Amino acid sequence: MTFSSKGYAAWLPSDRWQDEQRIEAWRPLLEQIDARMELRAAGPGAAALQELANGIEILTGTPPSLTLKAGSPPVIVLGSPQAAQRSLEELKALPLAEEAYALRIGAASENENQDGEQAAYAILRGGSERGLLYGAFALLRLIDSDPRGPRDLDLAESPRNPLRMIDQWDNMDGSVERGYSGGSIFYRDNRILLESPRIDDYARLLASVGINAISVNNVNVHREETKLITSALLPDVRRLSDTFGRYGIQLFLSVNYAAPIELGELDTADPLNTDVQHWWQRKVAEIYAAVPDFGGFVVKADSENRPGPFTYGRDHADGANLLADALAPHGGLVMWRCFVYDCHQDWRDRSTDRARAAYDHFRDLDGRFRDNVVLQIKNGPMDFQVREPVSPLFGAMPRTNQVMEFQIAQEYTGQQRDICFLVPQWKKSLDFDTLLNGAGCTVKQIAAGKVHPFTRSGVAAVSNIGNDDNWTGHHLAQANLFGFGRLAWNPELESDAIAEEWSALTFGADTPVARFVAKLLLESWPVYESYTAPLGVGWMVQPHYHYAVDVDGYEYSKWGTYHFADRDGLGVDRTLATGTGYTGQYADENRDRYDSLEECPDELLLFFHHVPYTHVLKSGKTVIQHIYDSRFEGADAVDRWIARWRELEADVDPERFAHILHRLEGQSENAKQWRDAVNTYFYRKSGIPDERERTVYA
Amino acid sequence: MTFSSKGYAAWLPSDRWQDEQRIEAWRPLLEQIDARMELRAAGPGAAALQELANGIEILTGTPPSLTLKAGSPPVIVLGSPQAAQRSLEELKALPLAEEAYALRIGAASENENQDGEQAAYAILRGGSERGLLYGAFALLRLIDSDPRGPRDLDLAESPRNPLRMIDQWDNMDGSVERGYSGGSIFYRDNRILLESPRIDDYARLLASVGINAISVNNVNVHREETKLITSALLPDVRRLSDTFGRYGIQLFLSVNYAAPIELGELDTADPLNTDVQHWWQRKVAEIYAAVPDFGGFVVKADSENRPGPFTYGRDHADGANLLADALAPHGGLVMWRCFVYDCHQDWRDRSTDRARAAYDHFRDLDGRFRDNVVLQIKNGPMDFQVREPVSPLFGAMPRTNQVMEFQIAQEYTGQQRDICFLVPQWKKSLDFDTLLNGAGCTVKQIAAGKVHPFTRSGVAAVSNIGNDDNWTGHHLAQANLFGFGRLAWNPELESDAIAEEWSALTFGADTPVARFVAKLLLESWPVYESYTAPLGVGWMVQPHYHYAVDVDGYEYSKWGTYHFADRDGLGVDRTLATGTGYTGQYADENRDRYDSLEECPDELLLFFHHVPYTHVLKSGKTVIQHIYDSRFEGADAVDRWIARWRELEADVDPERFAHILHRLEGQSENAKQWRDAVNTYFYRKSGIPDERERTVYA
Structure with a gap:
């Protein structure tokens, strides 16, 4: 079955942890599940229970024992029910919105049973079955992305966006x-x-x-x-x-x-x-x-x-x-x-x-x-x-x-x-x-x-x-x-928290691969921007396909997508005074900022203004020099990723190593094609050479 | 059946002639067919006979009477066998290549029978059944494209290309x-x-x-x-x-x-x-x-x-x-x-x-x-x-x-x-x-x-x-x-002979529509060239689609298809001295002509040379002015075609009138898009305005 290939499970649990100590550390919490909810086979509550049980079995290699009773609000207790008892009553009393969940983990040594063993527990309560399901997945994320074992936690979350x-x-x-x-x-x-x-x-x-x-x-x-x-x-x-x-x-x-x-x-x-x-x-x-x-x-x-x-x-x-x-x-x-x-x-x-x-x-x-x-x-x-x-x-x-x-x-x-x-x-x-x-x-x-x-x-x-x-x-x-x-x-x-969480779940918590991937992800949007269309102008792509560079691809089209580059300059004048007046659609203060050549952020300059190639950005560079510099920087960054990825070969499965390497090499080729096509395009138009005398093809 | 729509028959006989005098004039020749060939149902000889008989019936409304006997070489006699007798013997003796045919028409008044009626005939002889088939189609073309009735003819043709x-x-x-x-x-x-x-x-x-x-x-x-x-x-x-x-x-x-x-x-x-x-x-x-x-x-x-x-x-x-x-x-x-x-x-x-x-x-x-x-x-x-x-x-x-x-x-x-x-x-x-x-x-x-x-x-x-x-x-x-x-x-x-023949067969011999269509066809390649890529440079089309204008569409591609336009000039230097040396693949005299900036034909100038926009053509115009002038001329020509086509509405069936008008209107839009995109592209690059101050968008 091809679905067993690396990547099908995505960020959900897919492999038993390699580290036996980690499994041992979590075992007290994960060997027993006690659920109380109304029983509906096709409901999110049942899904929550199933996801938790399956996830735990995948990660630890051992299926948890399971007890299920009717009850409301829906609650799942992991680990020691005795130790969880007081917290459970508190959480059940908590007012929770329908999609919300509360999660409390008791892992500290004060939770000892009569035999002096650590009596860890986790309690998950949903504002509804759906809340419980979200909590179950949150708990799985927590378990799988932190290699250090259970720690005390008291959390209630509900989604910001309905x-x-x-x-x-x-x-x-x-x-x-x-x-x-x-x-x-x-x-x-x-x-x-x-x-x-x-x-x-x-x-x-x-x-x-x-x-x-x-x-x-x-x-x-x-x-x-x-x-x-x-x-x-x-x-x-x-x-x-x-x-x-x-x-x-x-x-x-x-x-x-x-x-x-x-x-x-x-x-x-x-x-x-x-x-x-x-x-x-x-x-x-x-x-x-x-x-x-x-x-x-x-x-x-x-x-x-x-x-x-x-x-x-x-x-x-x-x-x-x-x-x-x-x-x-x-x-x-x-x-x-x-x-x-x-x-x-x-x-x-x-x-x-x-x-x-x-x-x-x-x-x-x-x-x-x-x-x-x-x-x-x-x-x-x-x-x-x-x-x-x-x-x-x-x-x-x-x-x-x-x-x-x-x-x-x-x-x-x-x-x-x-x-x-x-x-x-x-x-x-x-x-x-x-x-x-x-x-x-x-x-x-x-x-x-x-x-x-x-x-x-x-x-x-x-x-x-x-x-x-x-x-x-x-x-x-x-x-x-x-x-x-x-x-x-x-x-x-934060972006870095999301990147790190995903990388840990996907490539293993606290691994060199996960650390590099998170860093690469965080660099990737600026890098992609730096070798493609400059300063917010957009649309320099092949019509219909939208991948490869074609600086004029949408320039003479019916799609309303232009950069107006001529031998003197480029950009779209959308100001109130001399342009299309688009800026007038913003609140006054934002409008004024975009209207002002001085205050408009560099990254959106060409979205709002038509400027000469010699216009000086806040960065101190001219527009044309920014174009050259950022194209070179973007392509170089991809090559650095490749070099680092090659060093990680021993730390990742061969399938994903080869796949990602292959895609990175394609990205490098694409980045160089963008770099050179954009640079040459503007050099041919402006006649202004690169200050740093790198190769800009004639 | 949609195949009955106008156009399915193409240039083959499709409608009875409207002019009864024309039918009368041809009748002596077309009411009787006498064929002599070996009988093979699936052979070109049988097809020749069938095409002739069907074509005559369609054009005159009357099926010819038909006699078929074995004989070699394959011969078809139309009209009066008596009058044809002497010519028939001559043609049968003619040495003919396999794909060749000979056609003789006797239509002049000396061919009278005993009753003083005109005894017209046509004899078609093939070098083989295939030759006969080509001759049959040639005869049908002749009959259907000349409204004046039968005239004396003595012709032997064989194809130049094997x-x-x-x-x-x-x-x-x-x-x-x-x-x-x-x-x-x-x-x-x-x-x-x-x-x-x-x-x-x-x-x-x-x-x-x-x-x-x-x-x-x-x-x-x-x-x-x-x-x-x-x-x-x-x-x-x-x-x-x-x-x-x-x-x-x-x-x-x-x-x-x-x-x-x-x-x-x-x-x-x-x-x-x-x-x-x-x-x-x-x-x-x-x-x-x-x-x-x-x-x-x-x-x-x-x-x-x-x-x-x-x-x-x-x-x-x-x-x-x-x-x-x-x-x-x-x-x-x-x-x-x-x-x-x-x-x-x-x-x-x-x-x-x-x-x-x-x-x-x-x-x-x-x-x-x-x-x-x-x-x-x-x-x-x-x-x-x-x-x-x-x-x-x-x-x-x-x-x-x-x-x-x-x-x-x-x-x-x-x-x-x-x-x-x-x-x-x-x-x-x-x-x-x-x-x-x-x-x-x-x-x-x-x-x-x-x-x-x-x-x-x-x-x-x-x-x-x-x-x-x-x-x-x-x-x-x-x-x-x-x-x-x-x-x-x-x-x-000659191109005009082919255009006129096709137009006559398709829109009726000697009709205003056929005359205009022939003229339009002959103008159409120069017109298409004049609004698309200039002076032989080519490739200014949308990648993959190859229809719409995209001046830089293939400029930064892997396909080997470039114009190298910059702010000073354009064209591909393929000369021996300073270019790719492609000209050296021609015989010396052709090579020298293409190598020479003076002798290279204007129409191929940019295929062979990279020149400044201010280079003066043999026409006396600069390259940039030629670009502007020819784009305007091309688009204008299409609009003139449309105006003339509208005048012909009463002279053509509504289906083809509307179809061709619709396509012409599309062509006009395309021509204007090419005109303006090419002109603007080169104006933005060169900064040189149109001498005649027509609208070139900035």
Whole structure:
């Protein structure tokens, strides 16, 4: 079975610890499990118990003994029940939110039994079965990432973001749009792969980092996928929903706005037409009859040639509310994507600015959306580039639920061939202070629903998995899926903590490989940025493929994606005074900072300004010299990684050693191609040589 | 049946003439057919008779009466047998080559019968049944393209090129590589579509313009196509061979050089290995047992990642001779493609020149190839660009059979969305004087086998048809398939004669539409060139797609396809003195002309020289001004075509009017995108404004 290959288990327990002392140290805590909860075979509580028992057996080689009794709230006690007794009563009395868990470990020597043996215990209590499941995975992480043995701990956690969602861009033909890890684990030949054990294991992976919602088909809903909401396929959707439901994950479907037409039942999809309204009401009732735990719809409408309310002269509020009204009686949500822009733009027209589009389309609709509509807003105003400012729409609609959308799939960030650990990039967005209600209105506070009175909010992200043995193509790309979940749960976690935790779980706690991998991950986004498009300008990639360098690839296109490089300079003037006025979409203080050539951060300079090659950055370098220097530095960094990785050959299994080496060598080649193509491009245009006289090809 | 749509019949008779006088004028000649030949139902003679009878019935509305007797040589007499008697004896005595035909028409008033009625006749004699078939189609063309009625004629024709071949790039999954007219007519779902009536009709179309060989699968032979030479599929190949054989067309297959390995029978494909030699001998014997009229193999080896003899340290002569030796006992040929170059070139290395590759790989192998090997050499040294010099390899191997390969499929010339009538481009190649044996060694003479003692030679071309109703996507792209056949038959035909003949057959003889279409076709290659890549430099297209403009799309690629534009100038220095030395592959006089900045033709200037934007062309314009002027002129020309086409609405059926208008509008948009992207690109680089102050976007 290929699934036994290294990497399939990802960050979940996969191998018995090599260190017998470590096993001995943990044994008192891990040899006995005593669970008290209501018994539901298909519930997250049972999953929690199973994950703990299996995980412990894998890590220690010994299955724990298990007792299970009815009880509420759901509690799991590991180790000595006697020693745990007092803490157990305290924890049961603790007020906990539904998704929260409390975890107390008593490991110190005061916990001795009558025979003077150490009487360690751990108590896990959930605010619900789901909370218990999150706690179980947290406990497994703790056990597997710290080699030192049990230590006292008293912890209560609940997720900051109510919605923590994953969007699959899987198509029923088995392909994955922007997928870099093989085909779909969900579909093949236009049917749902119910027999796939991978779907179960994917649910486990997602739940282990706290994901609580998933949309299982591509937002570009083509003909076959439109049929997912028909009676022929709903029984299969139900089985998917049950699979994810067992892990506390609610199932959503992306729907085709023109479904009433495409399914041949109406000749309009006008949201104000009563036939259309009734059609969706009946359709949603049918869905909920078949799939009682259904979460709702994800909708990409009037975007990149998808149908939508614009066809009928209606706006996005009309469009979203149509579906929201149908879903409301059943408690369902509409995730309405704000990725709406003119994808037939004319590059000759410098006044139109795609960056403005989401705000211009949606901002004035604030207050018009139903309470069960959630606007899904990409983190930046363009499209998941290596570097973008935060979307000014996020937080700018106080009366409208919002989630921020990230892309775990590395479409523009190396496609899981090059390493690019995106947690620091996401944190940059989450930490951004919008200043919309004064200081402290950070994206993470808005997403958590702490700034505006959102009824539903949080974060969503496009998945990066496929049916490759290791899920993500590149082994190290697993860190992004892990990191998204951890950050969605708690955006205050630091990037290095996440990188270290993932590396320890994946390559062994406190190993040289884990230490190096964590360091490499933390360097990887700056490195990827340094050899690709400079200073926030973006888009210097081959059209459609989005991996290889093509500096002018999107320059004369209809996609609204330009750098305007000429023989004198480059960048996009988005200022209020002389540019597209995009900066005016931010709060005044942010606007002024971006507008100012002096105050605009270097990293976003070319996103906001058109400057000469000789413009001097805050770093003291000219733009052209920065371009040269950073391209060389980026490519050199990859070669340093390779050298270090080769030194670690004896410390890692041959399969992952070879795989990662091979990918790193590909990344090195890619980095050099970027370096030289970008440098030559700008040298040919500017005529300015590299001060340091390195090789810039003519 | 969609095949009844306009365009399916292409240039063959499709509609009854509207002009009753025309029908009356032809009636004496067309009401009676008297044929004398050996009777073979599946032979070209029977096809000739059937085509004539059907064609006459379609055009006049009346089926001719038919008599058929055994006789040799094969002869068909139309009209009055009495009047034809003397001529018939003369023609029967005429010495004719196998593929030749003689045609005599007696229409003048001296041919009166006893009643004073006009006793017109036409006599068609073939050098063989195939010659007769070519003559039958020639007679139909004559009848249908001249509205004035029968006139005296005495004609004997034989084809100049022994091999007149079509290469299908069809894959068994039903796709067509570089196909712009729908899917394959030959394959679907990895099987041969024997039931397709289109295959028969395609054979008719090809025979009607004198094609005598076809290779029915893509030169990139993938897994499924490798199986075409296995016992499971050979019966189906036989049926294809019979279909084409009835129209005098010999069937070839593209084969995978690694077939012995891929079919799981050997672990090597080394041409000097005796197991491999025996394998191919047995395989070829098996093929001929199943397909007695089989023509031979087409091979793309060691090219663009295809396997070949290089894998085993052998050269192309070793590789080709392996197959040639296996085919020789059965009279089969190896068409060995010379499209061999390094497709992992490094753009940073300016000394390597892809244009040199075919000559460098093959030239020194002259004399080493078997007599039944034919080298298939692309017309230019790069790859079917809008403008290239002639491949210097053609004619440079006096002891090796060669065919020149053209591409009817408009891969780089508008993809059958934009109009580009390629006959003038092909004539430019065919008329090129290589000067290899002194003056007069034109490509067409070499291809015809008149210069070197070739045993087999001629021309081949990549087909442009698919399963679109009208075969070629764009109605007007049919003219290229027609034109290739006509030119392969007789390279002395003028472009305007071919354009006019095709237009008359397709849109009616002597109609305003036919006149305009002929004019448009003749303008179309210069127009396409004038808005795309300037002065022979090529390759300014989107990678992989090859349609839309992307000036730098191939500039930093591994494909060996560069223009080297910087802020001062552009072009590729291929001179002997300062460049790659490619010019040294030509005969001295041609080399000197290309080497000289003064004498090099403007149209190829940037293919051979890197010049400043301010370099003055023979036209008196600077290079940059030429770029601006020609881009504007090209786009304007398309708009003039549209204006004229709109005026012709009443003169053409609505289906073709709308289709062509729609495509022209698309071409106009494409032309403007090219115009503006190229102009802006060079304005941004050079900083030199348009002298005439037209709009060049900044």
